[in-house]
Amino acid sequence: MTSQPSLAKEDRLPGETGDSQVPDSGLKAGLKNRHLSMIAIGGVIGAGLFVGSGSGIAAAGPAILLSYALVGVMVVFVMRMLGEMAAARPSSGSFSAYADRALGRWAGFSIGWLYWFFWVVVLAVEGTAGAKILHEWVPGVPQWGWALIVMVVLTATNLASVSSYGEFEFWFAGIKVVAIGGFVVIGLLAVFGVLPGSHNPGAGFAHLTDAGGFFPKGYGAILTGVLMVVFSFMGSEIVTLAAGESEDPRRAVTKATNSVIWRIAVFYLGSIFIVLTLLKWSDPSIVADGSYVAALKTIGIPHADQIMNVIVLTAVLSCLNSGLYTASRMAFSLGERGDAPKSFARTNKRGVPQVAILSSVVFGFIAVFFNYKWPDTVFAFLLNSSGAVALFVWLVICFTQLRMRGIILREQPEKLTVKMWGFPYLTWLTIGMISFVLVYMLFDKSGREQVLLSLLVAAVVIVIAVVKEKVLAGRAAPAYSGVNEDVTAS
Numbered sequence: 001m002t003s004q005p006s007l008a009k010e011d012r013l014p015g016e017t018g019d020s021q022v023p024d025s026g027l028k029a030g031l032k033n034r035h036l037s038m039i040a041i042g043g044v045i046g047a048g049l050f051v052g053s054g055s056g057i058a059a060a061g062p063a064i065l066l067s068y069a070l071v072g073v074m075v076v077f078v079m080r081m082l083g084e085m086a087a088a089r090p091s092s093g094s095f096s097a098y099a100d101r102a103l104g105r106w107a108g109f110s111i112g113w114l115y116w117f118f119w120v121v122v123l124a125v126e127g128t129a130g131a132k133i134l135h136e137w138v139p140g141v142p143q144w145g146w147a148l149i150v151m152v153v154l155t156a157t158n159l160a161s162v163s164s165y166g167e168f169e170f171w172f173a174g175i176k177v178v179a180i181g182g183f184v185v186i187g188l189l190a191v192f193g194v195l196p197g198s199h200n201p202g203a204g205f206a207h208l209t210d211a212g213g214f215f216p217k218g219y220g221a222i223l224t225g226v227l228m229v230v231f232s233f234m235g236s237e238i239v240t241l242a243a244g245e246s247e248d249p250r251r252a253v254t255k256a257t258n259s260v261i262w263r264i265a266v267f268y269l270g271s272i273f274i275v276l277t278l279l280k281w282s283d284p285s286i287v288a289d290g291s292y293v294a295a296l297k298t299i300g301i302p303h304a305d306q307i308m309n310v311i312v313l314t315a316v317l318s319c320l321n322s323g324l325y326t327a328s329r330m331a332f333s334l335g336e337r338g339d340a341p342k343s344f345a346r347t348n349k350r351g352v353p354q355v356a357i358l359s360s361v362v363f364g365f366i367a368v369f370f371n372y373k374w375p376d377t378v379f380a381f382l383l384n385s386s387g388a389v390a391l392f393v394w395l396v397i398c399f400t401q402l403r404m405r406g407i408i409l410r411e412q413p414e415k416l417t418v419k420m421w422g423f424p425y426l427t428w429l430t431i432g433m434i435s436f437v438l439v440y441m442l443f444d445k446s447g448r449e450q451v452l453l454s455l456l457v458a459a460v461v462i463v464i465a466v467v468k469e470k471v472l473a474g475r476a477a478p479a480y481s482g483v484n485e486d487v488t489a490s
Contacts, residue, residue, distance in 0.1 A: 028351025042173020
């Protein structure tokens with residue numbers, strides 16, 4: 001059987017891999033399939049799931065399950081769209097490179113820098129969270145000292161090689177997966193009263209309705225819950241960036257896209273369901289101790305808070321590790337496309353974009369400093385102005401896929417191995433869902449500031465992108481005009 005001809009190198013996206021599966025960009029294919037599999041599985045498990053779920057339960061009661069389900073469906077659709085594009089044309093810039101091609105240079109520039117900005121701020125948030133836990137264990141080292149140590153160690157890991165990042169993330173994600181899997185199994189046994197030595201009475205599913213019904217805060221609380229849980233899903237798209245440095249990008253993306261449904265079902269819906277069946281949603285310990293710690297305590301597991309601290313620290317380190325990797329690879333892709341300093345696109349002999357990594361971590365350190373020096377002013381602005389970026393990214397992915405489907409069919413139809421279901425209707429439905437959440441946030445007291453500040457930053461970045469494009473077009477215009485004149489004269 002004859003193979004299809006590969007796309008000419010000059011027609012590829014920056015960072016896109018050829019049929020050899022080795023990137024043309026200078027990055028090395030150092031991630032193994034097991035690395036990609038665990039990055040895909042662990043990517044949807046952020047520290048927000050462990051830390052923030054208690055507030056969501058308190059706000060919506062058992063109906064928070066529907067909030068998680070709605071956001072989960074939205075993420076599944078977005079990942080399917082992204083998987084369609086990434087499986088056809090793997091690229092280190094992922095959705096930013098696709099937006100560049102499908103929507104215009106301004107779109108790729110804008111969403112790329114916004115995404116980079118989001119992860120740089122995440123570095124500060126997670127670095128501080130990890131430092132707090134470590135400071136509790138070893139108070140002799142100041143909290144800022146722990147933040148510095150953690151950032152330096154993970155920076156060194158990312159600078160060493162992409163396989164070092166993959167190996168660290170493999171074990172970090174593995175611990176998270178085992179922890180949640182064990183929690184679900186042990187919790188189910190306790191729910192039905194068959195766990196040996198458990199203090200839980202084994203009430204079955206009674207707690208889902210015995211404290212004011214399934215909708216104790218009304219049906220509108222589902223939307224409130226959506227706002228509280230939507231940002232804990234950010235990170236599922238990382239696997240499409242990492243795929244560009246893997247042994248078999250298309251296989252990795254296809255596998256990750258196909259498995260996203262069960263990952264969200266088990267890790268989010270499954271674990272929150274266990275919490276709600278072990279405790280009444282109104283139990284004050286859910287907010288005071290955290291939902292998972294409260295559930296472990298009601299089962300009778302000793303030192304539940306310290307066990308959860310270890311798991312949360314692992315989730316934080318995983319998020320830091322992936323955040324630094326993701327920010328640096330987006331910066332690398334922007335550099336390749338001429339939307340960032342060219343030095344960002346240079347790699348060392350190990351295939352590592354050293355300047356992109358160091359530049360990202362420097363801004364991360366600055367954000368950490370702001371968090372300690374001006375937490376309620378400067379850092380609060382950074383946090384809020386990046387708060388809605390996740391929704392912007394998902395929205396851009398949707399609009400990009402609407403255009404990229406036609407481009408792929410026209411240029412490489414044989415590469416359309418993963419397809420978005422119900423195209424274009426489910427794509428437009430997802431756009432409507434994301435837009436609705438953004439509009440609803442404007443009318444929500446806690447979400448309004450995030451949307452407005454995020455829109456302000458997005459507007460500034462888009463203006464810069466448009467001005468940059470016009471300047472470049474203006475420089476190219478004279479030469480173009482001269483060619484036309486010569487053709488006309490002849």
